[in-house]
Amino acid sequence: MMLENMRLDRFTRDSRVVFFTGAGISAESGIATFRDPDGHWSKYDPMKLASQAGFQEDPELVLGWYADRREAIRKAKPNAAHISISNFQKLFRHSIVITQNVDGLHERAGNKSIYELHGNIHRHKCNGCGKQVELSNKKMRMLNYCECGGKIRPDVVWFGESLPLQMINEAFETVSSCDLMFTIGTSAQIYPAAQLPFEAKSKGAYVIEINPEPTPFSPKADLSIHDDAGSALPKFYEEIHAQLN
Ligand SMILES: [Zn+2]
Known part of the structure; x- marks a missing residue:
């Protein structure tokens, strides 16, 4: 299976887990950045x-x-990847979601402890x-x-604007002390968020990347799966769930 090379024995229900997500997970729900169905x-x-x-x-x-x-x-609706994250969060007591997406789909899927680095389109300021x-x-x-x-x-957060400083600091702190990180549907090219998986890896976390295309982070990942998150993440969940129970 997918995880045959992964040392699952190092993870417990107390492991600290981070789900880091980008545009790819939303695209699987039909939400494309800067494109729209009628092309207007x-x-x-x-x-x-x-x-x-x-x-x-x-x-x-x-x-x-x-x-x-x-x-x-x-x-649009949350997809199988968002729902998998909710299932994972029931399995791991200490888990958070760090997202670059503004669509609120993580929340709608019932995900908890969500850092929205780029804000939320449903809010105004x-x-x-x-x-x-x-x-x-x-x-x-x-x-x-x-x-x-x-x-x-x-x-x-618009082009040319900085990410909220306190939130990005907390995100870096969280990934630097996590045990397992999933980086999902992100091309790892927009800084500083793109630095998060590198930070996790350099501090000893096991990092699994799921993205249809290779990214600059792929060579560093412990496991790099080139697939849709909605297909790959539920498989990871099944395997990890079976190991932990
Ligand atoms: Zn004002």
Whole structure:
């Protein structure tokens, strides 16, 4: 089986486990970054749709793009990989999810302890003071203002913006003390998040990569599986579950 070379005896229910996920796991639910079924948004430059400069230039365009994405995400469902993570989290007492995705599918699948490094598309915040703001679905397409005068924007990290410092620090701390890490559907090319599997590996964790294509991390991984997460992760779960019970 898949795990014949993996030393399972080192893992227990008390092992600290991290699931690190990227766009690939969402793509398996039909959510593609910067593409949409009818192609309307494909003609726009992603830099215009997801940057501070683009928002300043044409806020309604940006809000319209996010409103459409939100609708597409609502219609999508968590897939077998998200559900596997929930099953794993019942098996391992200390496990967390670190995601680069903003779609909230981990939460909808019942995953726990989720670090959303790039924010969450379903939340809004003030572009000025940073305060989180609740908006009704109706209002999301229009430009709204905070009481401080700032424009309300999606609470996601745009091109050119830094990841929330405290969260990225906690993510690094967590992976540096984990025993097992799954890196799932991420091309390992966007820093600093791409550094996380390297950090885990350098601190002695066993790191399993699942991604359809090889990545810069593949040569370092203890196990690198080139497959869809929805197919590979449930198999890992079955094998590890059988070993631990
Ligand atoms: Zn404000």
